[in-house]
Amino acid sequence: MAAKTQITLASTAGFCPGVKNAIDKVLELAKNSKRAIYTLGPLIHNSQVIETLKEKNIHAVNDVSEIKDKNAIIVIRAHGIPPEAEKRLRAQSIEVVDATCPLVKHVHKTIEKYARMGHHTIIVGDKNHAEVVGLMGYAQGRGLVVSGPKEAASLPRLEKANIVAQTTQEEEVFLAAAAAAREKTAELVVSNTICKPTKDRQKETVELSKASDLVIVMGGKNSANTARLFQICEKLAPSAIHIEKEDELPPELLKDKKAVFITAGASTPTWMIEKALARVRELTGAKERSFLDRLSFIWTLAITSCAYTAAAAVALTYVCMKLEGAPISKKLLLLAGLFVLSLHLANRAEEKGTAAPDRAKKLLFIRFKTTTRLTAFLCGAAAIALAATLGWRVFLPAAFFWGLGMLYPYKLPLGFEKFGNFPASKDILTALGWGFVCACAPGIWHGSILYKSTHLAVLFAVLLVFMRSVMFGISHAHSDMIVGKENFYKAAGSKLTYLTLFAMFLFLEVIMVLLKNIAWKPSLAAAIFTGLFYYVALTLFFYFRKIPERITAETLIDSQFLILALSVWK
Ligand code: SF4
Incomplete structure (x- = not known):
């Protein structure tokens, strides 16, 4: 193996805007309509994504005559169709949705x-x-x-x-x-x-292929743009390979390679590219990193099992208690941890964003699926039992939010809409649930619920958790995971999302400055004021479209509460 391999991931890799737009359109349709959805030809040339879409009841047909259900919806994919064909399609008694790339x-x-x-x-x-x-x-x-x-x-x-x-x-x-x-x-x-996305992708490919001794091109074998990209690389680099999945990489190909460049076609989701990156890292330094790999797997499990998220909730509760002037209660810290662990684990078990889960996801959500679900339920039951010992005013809202959170991924009976069908519902519900257990419950328990300090802590927690949840949405969207408008980022669009995040940050900072100026717990206000700058760094990080791997992104996002807790620690 090469002593040190430089691995470069193309910054232009991942879905192009046209593909993203088409996928978002069909997902919205699938979410908001009970009707069958068909695409005229495969939506994109990527079998893994097509499989994921099939799970969501979105199927491809070659001709409208194949659709027997007249109540179905047919989608024109990003490539577009001839005007005559469109006219004929619209003349049929079937609803047509146009997802042709602008x-x-x-x-x-x-x-x-x-x-x-x-x-x-x-x-x-x-x-x-x-x-x-x-x-x-x-x-x-x-x-x-x-x-x-x-x-x-x-x-x-x-x-x-x-x-x-x-x-x-x-x-x-x-x-x-x-x-x-x-x-x-x-x-x-x-x-x-x-198109400009293609030009950018090709320009970067040309520059980096010349500087690499191996280029890995990821994308469907039937994808024309991936094939074209591969032809460019083949001409410029000493060796190049076109793969669909990371396990197609022959280990001997990476032997003694000094510079490896990974790029991908317009219909390859970023999460698949990340897997190839992980595989290349493994193949180019496996022996030296076996101990680190084990450590990294343990950390991946901590993140994937939502244990780190639960620790973040405990940290936020600690900060809120400080803000409220409430004594630190271990019972309330435990309540927040168990509540958040239960809901996040249960919801993650229902996630269908990626077609090929990584090792940790396979272990928790496929191999030990029942145990994971049972753990999520037991943690929730323990949290509610704990809430009951703190009085009915803690117990009732905790049980309400927990029930709502557990039902979130499912269709509701009696024809009610699924919660997830409402724009930004995921971020709002998460913020309210966390806001209650992390800030409101300590206020009720301490008897300071009528005090301004508790109102402030609740507002603080709700806004921070909303921002956290929005950042998760951004991170998932950047990884081309299949997410819908239950995420604020998808519902509001990129510009409004970043403006909102920045406005919330400014609002919280202004509050801290005002509190400090009226000499209200000045050292606490100053510590939180400083700690909040982590948000700006994080927001900028995502804004400039850095694509960290899932584990890095989740670690960075949830670390914010631990950093805040450390900054107010006494
Ligand atoms: S590659 Fe095609 S679908 Fe993608 S942005 Fe360019 S024109 Fe649109």
Whole structure:
């Protein structure tokens, strides 16, 4: 094995915006409608994601005639379809939802514009690809497809033409084809329609492939853009391999490699790329890191089992008790830990975000699934029993929030909507539940529920936990896990989410400054004021789209409460 291998992960890897948009659309439909959902052709070229979608009752058909259920919904995927085909589809008595990527639509408009002016359309792309079939439909019968400069050189003589690219085309190929087509046309309009996400991905791939001795390209074997990316890498790097899953990596390929670059096609989710990264790390330094690996697995279990999240809840309760001036009660700390552990573990057991769970998830949620569920239930029962010993005013709300949290992943009886169908419901419910056990319960128990300090602590805890939950949503979305609008980030969009997080941070900081200025527990206010800056660092970290692995992201997010507790520790 190489002594030290430099591993670089492409910053452009992961779903492209068009694929993300299409997946979000079908997931929203699946969530808000009980009707069957079909996509016209596979939504993306990635079998693992397709399997996950199937679990959510979203199936692919090749033709609308395959759908017998007239109450179903059919979705046009990101590649788009020819206008005639769309007309025929809309004439059927079936609801049509268009998930064509806006960047593909832009190509449709470009082709249409020049076709109306009498231009021929030359498309540089793969003539059998769904996107190209769709583009041809806009050329008003004067479309020609060429795969590259060689075919462009054998075009017939044309009076006037518009040359466009399939959005995932290699730029070098497109420009060479345009140069060859210029020789064949009296008047040529060159419309470079390669989309920006593809250009960025290719630019980075070219730069990093040249500097690496092995390039790993991840993506579906039937994905055209992944195949194109692989062709680029093959030309530039001494060795390159195209894989769909991390276990396809031959260990001998990584032997003595000094610089490994991992990139992926537009339909490869980030969580799959992270797995490849972990596998490469394992294969390039397994022997030296066997002890560290064991340690890292223990930590992964602590995070995956939500034990660290429970510790974070205990830490937040401690901070809230300090804010309220309540004596530190071990019973209340335990109540918060058990309550949060129970709900997070139970909800995580129902998560279906990824098709291929890692080792820790397999162990907890597949192999010992029943034991994990039972543990979650017993922890919850213990928390409620503990709440009962603190009086009915603690017991009743604790039981209410726990019941609500346990029911969260399921469809409710009597035709009630699933809680998860409401925008941002996950973040709001989490914030209220934590807010009660971490801040409100200590206030009730201490008898200070009517005091301003308790109101402040409840507001503080609710906002902090809401921010924590939103950050989890961001982290999951960055990893291309399948999440819906139950997350604030998905419901509100990126801009509003970051603005909200920043506004909440400012609001909390202003409160701390005001408290300090009126000499209310000045050292405590100052400590929290400083500790809150961790949030800014964390928010910026996610804003600049750093994609930490799941465990790193969860560790960073939940550490905020432990840092706050340490900053107020006496
Ligand atoms: S590759 Fe580009 S054009 Fe195609 S779906 Fe993705 S973002 Fe849209």
